[in-house]
Amino acid sequence: MWPDLRNLGGLQKIHFLRRTKLAQRGLATNRCAFNFSLPKIDPLSRQVQMVIKAEQFQLDPNSEGTLQQQVQQLVCDGVLSGRFLSGERMPSSRKLADWLGVSRITVTLAYAELVANDYLTSRGRSGYFISTSAPPPHVGQIRLPVPNTVDWQKTLAKRYVNQSSLVRPPDWKDYPYPFIYGQPDAGLFDHDNWRRCAIEALGRKNFDSMTKDAYEQDDPKLVEYIVRNILPRRGIWARSDEVLITMGAQNALWLCSQILLGENRFAAIENPCYPGIRDILREAACKVAQVDVDDNGLPPERLPAEVDVVFTTASHQCPTNTTMSIDRRRDFLKKSIRNGFVVVEDDYEFEMAFQRAPTPALKSLDRAGTVVYIGSFSKSLFPGLRLGYIVGAPALIEEARALRSLVFRHPPGQLQRTTAYFLSMGYHDTMINRIGQAYRRRRSVMEKAIRDNNLKISSRLDQGGSSFWMRAPPGINTSALARELRNSGVVIEQGRAFFGPEQENHDYYRLAYSSIPSAKIPEGIRRIAAAMR
């Protein structure tokens, strides 16, 4: 007589389970047939007015949030799980407060909030009842084996898994000596002012900028600030129609590669380089030349003659931190005009040039419009924000906007506006200053510790940045070293990820100091040196 649960459709199952539950509570009626609608319980048709007992509520000791929120959530859960039905009477605020061991005002406030949100209705002195217009119940956790008859190996037309990515343990924060790169440091981030700007951006006057579809136009305040204040710091003057907001530098690189490259095009990248760009170019299906960098960055004379697009990190070569000299920049740009290639400049880390005044961007020397510039807020704010930008010719920006719209429409307005406020109130500049000072201190501690332990820095020490590119002594495999060091609580980044997979280069490693406090640095470096011996 009872159906086999596995043969029932989803809502049939809800229905069945609800009916069972109702039966257990003596409330089942024959009105409930096995059809495809959620059960409607008419409170007036019931014989007995059910009373919900205080004992049905249990605070979860692990729960987050205020007590008031927890009470609210318990009631919502009860309604949405179908345990509390509309018309049922809630325990009085005094009884529930006594039972839960919280103050009565907590329960009263929670009830008031639940009334405002239609979960409860107040009937004067009779008390609080589950509202007849409360949201309909969902259902609890039921886990079924996932059906699958599809041969996904055959069905998937294209594969994207197995990208070369940096190997970083997800629990890196639990290691005492994390020399890892590009992750936010809670001690340096201006959380209070970020929050303040976010609250401003969440205000009613910003309803439109937060909620609307906006793929034709980015937040004008954000674009204006970038054009007026951020780019001029890099020596770049641009108009608003030459800027597109992206979901970080990764997204900017991807958009550029999709527009500028294809099967019959030829790209050049630095070697070693940012691993993300290799993955992006693999999908772009173009020909790729890897050009070895030297102490002065990417040598233009090594570029193949037929190249169409060159990707470079001129200001802080990733991962070696080299800054390309002005002379080489000029040669580079001359060659781009002569050979007719476009340069995509990834200026992912410019704000972190604290050692001396930053070299202007390659783009600032561009008198021919051959440079497409990419900036990012991932390092100066935080990577989870996913905001960056492209600066380029209007023809390119227009295509990038259309492609962006096709793929995900636009970066969320709420975050664009928050960032615009944070920038225009001067907090961003203050924070960069503060981060720069902290990095400068950490860097000198790093340099001393590296020297004291006879480790070998492989990059020039001219600019700032937030890492050292290191070369291990001959015979040491840095990938094995990185694995071994985790046992001593140290996380380093193996250099292999920055080279092409065919190169199997295990000679280098990267030591970043953006997430390790100064006090921990000497011991961390000592352990690395010890592991090498």
Next chain:
Amino acid sequence: MWPDLRNLGGLQKIHFLRRTKLAQRGLATNRCAFNFSLPKIDPLSRQVQMVIKAEQFQLDPNSEGTLQQQVQQLVCDGVLSGRFLSGERMPSSRKLADWLGVSRITVTLAYAELVANDYLTSRGRSGYFISTSAPPPHVGQIRLPVPNTVDWQKTLAKRYVNQSSLVRPPDWKDYPYPFIYGQPDAGLFDHDNWRRCAIEALGRKNFDSMTKDAYEQDDPKLVEYIVRNILPRRGIWARSDEVLITMGAQNALWLCSQILLGENRFAAIENPCYPGIRDILREAACKVAQVDVDDNGLPPERLPAEVDVVFTTASHQCPTNTTMSIDRRRDFLKKSIRNGFVVVEDDYEFEMAFQRAPTPALKSLDRAGTVVYIGSFSKSLFPGLRLGYIVGAPALIEEARALRSLVFRHPPGQLQRTTAYFLSMGYHDTMINRIGQAYRRRRSVMEKAIRDNNLKISSRLDQGGSSFWMRAPPGINTSALARELRNSGVVIEQGRAFFGPEQENHDYYRLAYSSIPSAKIPEGIRRIAAAMR
């Protein structure tokens, strides 16, 4: 002797202009050479301690924000534009308050904030000074002609502009009768609770979820809520590893098409259909069949035998609003198993089924795992949020995650966590309830007005949705009609965008009621009928 500005690089130019300014102020020194570093002004080496006058400050009457914020911003602007130099003395708070006509406490609080952010230092009774560690100056607005020698027509490898998009005037809010679709209604959105949840998500305990790189894993709270509460409402049971958070349904459709389709694959879409899917499939370079829908949605018997992937909006066919019957759904799924095609179900609007209990999703009947399900928060929350999700086999989800990571990494953590709170506090359900009630009212006003004016609804009136699909009388071109109506303050959506460009179908139009209050509806409809005569 003075260089031609046009021949100077960006920072040279800043430098030159600053030097000129310094010269005008009698402060130029020979230390400033034309090199590539920002000028460093040592306040101790100056002969005269400059005093900034209150008169240098002007409140902008159009400025937003509190007076305190405006004062703060004026000082930041002065520093970042290089007008105020470090070591210079600020006017006293009393003087500045008098000059600006604001209260002294406003200026004092602004100064205190500026000290906290390193723009000012306080030297006890001597007053406030521009801090020596203040952020370095940017530069003002200088506009140069944009150089360009690149032939972009030749350089761009792929084109994305000219997608078929809905034609909606950007200033639609200024029209008194906007029958436009899918835009948020400030009167129905629960702004206060959204803001509250956002503030919670911005708290220190959520630092990690907000700031970190998170492409391996979506917000576990959000995924859990979707799996436990949202999907079961649609009759779907899924595990967390079968869900991927996307940047809205558009992004979900794009990811699926990139993974499931390619040159040798064959896709089928409904006709008419959501315009975005046509654009997406054009880029996927696959073969596409357009299958005409009937009164019961997409007829499975019209699907080509060799099709690999079928895109459908079974619950609310876009744009006709038809709901596919249970029998047809069963046929559809049987055929998908027999012919071996995958179904991508775009359930973009399910929450808006208020006419009767919603039909469960096609996915809820799926016993073979052939259905990939797409959901979105664009309609139940707001489109600017850019959050949606894919539910599918782990093999597909894993590929979609890898592709997402390549293209933009991940949807921002701050918004995922805010949404998770909004859902788990029950606010989402309350809001859906409220929107449903408002839409039900508007819909009955619409139906009456349409009937009174003898207009012709072309879709079945069974489910909810937020629009009517309308057919114009013979001889009327709805694209011309839409243009003409704007002169009478009415915005309708021409039906042509939902058909393939080759079809040149101008017979239909869409009337949505998600952004027009009930009181405006009768007159709006009357004007449409009048324009047709």
